[in-house]
Amino acid sequence: MEKNNRLKNYAKVSFDACSMNEGFARMVVMGFMMDMNPTMDELQDVKTAVSEAVTNAIIHGYGVSDCGEANGQEAAQVEMTCLRDGQKLTVIVEDKGVGIVNVEEARQPFFTTKPDMERSGMGFAFMETFMDEVEVYSSVGEGTRVTMTKYIAIEEFEEESEQ
């Protein structure tokens, strides 16, 4: 196997911190990874993890609970970067919001700072379940960056296995 013919690709989108863009982010990442021949499960895994990360950026990073609040606030932007290196997919979700005081604590299942919002506190736990690697960098007052990696399996005998 030649190492140097690994396919590389890069895409970056920036959107308003507004709950309707959660669906948009999922569609973008789905489109991006289509060429990597993911299985339905891999596709759903990445979509779920991205949904969690983007939702966190919106409601925790920027504290936006209603779509209208984001209107006109040009600072409230969520940035999503998709990187492909062969069958390795990396998705980076970044916000310039309030940041996380204690990342270790935030990553605990069922931990939530907004119990009144009927959130489950499973956001980070889901990202960890559905992705292979999750890294969180956060700085109070500056923002949070979540880097998630997943290795998409290669279909061994592509030509024969289909039908």
Place this chain on the structure above:
Amino acid sequence: MEKKYEKKYEVRGHVLTYQMPKEVDHHVAQQLCRELDMLVEAFAVQELELDFEKTEFMDSSGIGVVIGRSKTMQFRGGKFSASHLSRRVSMIFQSAGLQKIVEVKEA
């Protein structure tokens, strides 16, 4: 109101069956909670069933919806169930231990 999600529900006596949307994320969860609470109140519902037949995507926001409604129904002394879980939704339910608080009806 968005047309993307066609919402349907059925009330029979004090039993409310609610068709969950195609995608259950934070965006729809907010409206969903409000709507479900309003319906439960309006029809004096004693038995709530969430039907996931059309649900293709659900993230942790859906867990919040289920936990919240479970509390509501518990408070009212009623029954609470979920039906037609896809393999994916079922996996999400199990990862949060939801089967302990909601009766999952097998298809």
